[in-house]
Amino acid sequence: MEISLASVCNLNWNRRIRYHTSSSFSCSRIDAVSPKFSKVKSFFGFDLFFARKIGSFSAVRCSTSRDNCLRPKPRPRPKPVTDDVEPGSDPADERPTNSGSGLCNHIEKLAFFKRYEEALELFEILQSRGGLAAAEASTYDSLVTACIGLKSIGAARSVFQHMLETGFEFDQYMMNRVLVMHLKCGLMVDARELFDEMPERDIVSWSIMISGLVEAGSYEEAFNLFLLMWSEASGASARMFATIIKAAASLGFVFAGRQLHSCVLKLGLYENVFVACAFIDMYSKCGYIDEAQWVFDEMPEKTVVGWNTIIAGYALHGYSEKALDMYYEMQSANVQMDHFTYSIIFRICTRLGSLEHAKQAHAGLIRNGFTFDLVANTALIDLYCKWGRMEDAKNVFERMPCKNLLSWNALIGGYGNHGMGNDAVMMYERMLREGMVPDHVTFLAVLGACSHSGLLDKGREIFASMFQDPKKQPRAMHYACMIELFGREGLLDEAFALIKNAPFSPTRNMWAALLTACRVHNNIVLGKFAAEKLFGLEPKKLSNYIVLLNIYNSSGRMDEAAKLRLCQLVCLPGHSKSSNITDCVPLHKLTRHRYSFSMGMDSSSARAKGDGSLGILDFRDHNQAWLGS
Secondary structure: OEOOHHHHHOOOOOOOOOOOOOOOOOHHHHHHHOHHHHHHHHHHOOOOOOOOOOHHHHHOEOOOOOOOOOOOOOOOOOOOOOOOOOOOOOHHHOOOOOOHHHHHHHHHHHHHOOOHHHHHHHHHHHHHHOOOOOOOHHHHHHHHHHHHHHOOHHHHHHHHHHHHHOOOOOOHHHHHHHHHHHHHOOOHHHHHHHHHOOOOOOHHHHHHHHHHHHHOOOHHHHHHHHHHHHHHOOOOOHHHHHHHHHHHHHHOOHHHHHHHHHHHHHHOOOOOHHHHHHHHHHHHHOOOHHHHHHHHHOOOOOOHHHHHHHHHHHHHOOOHHHHHHHHHHHHHOOOOOOHHHHHHHHHHHHHHOOHHHHHHHHHHHHHOOOOOOHHHHHHHHHHHHHOOOHHHHHHHHHHOOOOOHHHHHHHHHHHHHOOOHHHHHHHHHHHHHOOOOOOHHHHHHHHHHHHHHOOHHHHHHHHHHHHHOHHHOOOHHHHHHHHHHHHHOOOHHHHHHHHHOOOOOOOHHHHHHHHHHHHHHOOHHHHHHHHHHHHHHOOOOHHHHHHHHHHHHHOOOHHHHHOOOHHHHHOOOOOOOOOOOOOOOOHHHOOOOOOOOOOOOOHHHHHHHHOOOHHHHHHHHHHHHHHOO
């Protein structure tokens, strides 16, 4: 196969690779094989492989020959043989024999019943006592499974090191298993070194490594490896294409995605559901929603995943009404919806402000048996909270048999946003009693609730508790909430002290909260200081100037208000933007021209008069409200 993805993605590859195989297809041959491929020409506006518009695509040739790439799949290691057991009993609880083989069998049983910690503990004991000089492949396979299940870096390195020290002979299956273990445990560098040193790499090895890179977010490296795979393996499975298409979507490489699209068509993998859904997602994320719709329409079998992907694509680009129409079309097609469908629809209804559609979706959620689903119910709680229907949100929350951190945060945040601070604090305390560990979003929600409801003592207590755990140290957004809380209560000195004692540079939100508090309590000195800090961080934000103007206006300091950097509000050309707010242009010096407009005046003459002064006129009109003139 010949492919040059690097030339259309503008990637800085270390090397550019072109790939060749013995056979290739022409467009005419494809049309003869399957007439439906001719639709692709009319869809993209040029021939199938874009030769007429993009020269670099003319070199794309794909091969269907896989004789040189596919090898017999290694036989999986058998699971440990266990006798039939009575309900409630666990063969892993049986006392193991003291022999080496008996202990190895016990490790396999523990891993088989997902008691991974016990299996690894027994392995460490045997290793420390020297009772595990060498083990069978099935035992190592069980230990690898335990490491993957726990995602333990230390255990993964220990098991692999023991395999090397005991001279274990790796076959292709065990090499792939060890590679998976390294990737799942986050040992990306070690995994790549292991992959590069493999004496033989089959399609499974390539697929494991590329999938691991994509899951870790190393999309460009995954592309590099995919190109290298074509040079050595000359083929890929449908799952492999779905994985690399996901990488193209994440990078926004629509041209690379289209080349992959052409290769998928030639290799006859287009009817695969995973590949089709990956293309829908790729085109949607790259902004080509029409192409995504076309791919969806051409799917031979529209699964729930395909429907969810196209609905999410429309929602991503703000086409909420179209997404809702697709949802009802999905209903008409009698497609069995899943919890992801309802979670998407609830968010769409929240954006549209359509409570009626949300209620219908809620009824469908109950009717289809997803009443206790965690994802859908969390989205439903968020919807009811944003609508202010806190009783409905609380009812959904209480009926959930299993609650995660997102569910708690959604309800606590809903109480806080609607001024129900006491309820938010009660839910926060209940969350702690039930053993949930709050995160930064939780603290932000409960501190915001305390601020909106004026719960000063409780806010201080919660904020102080964050310093007790190094992993929960307050961030700038938490400081801003506390500054707002102090400001509402008139404790401006404490608010300013919080800014000065922060372990990081104060952010604009922190200064803005202090400036707003100074406006409420008419503190000119501190307000002027906070405003100067904000002008340095946000010199073009009009609201900061307006707040300071209102402080001057409420204090009767009209002269200082008139001297407030009006040049930055009307953008006078040639005026220097100094940081000293007293170095200003008085309002009466902006212009000395008067313009009058009366009813019945000719529009052309009015436009001629107003063309050069309309901005100043509009500004003066607003300033009369600010300055009281």
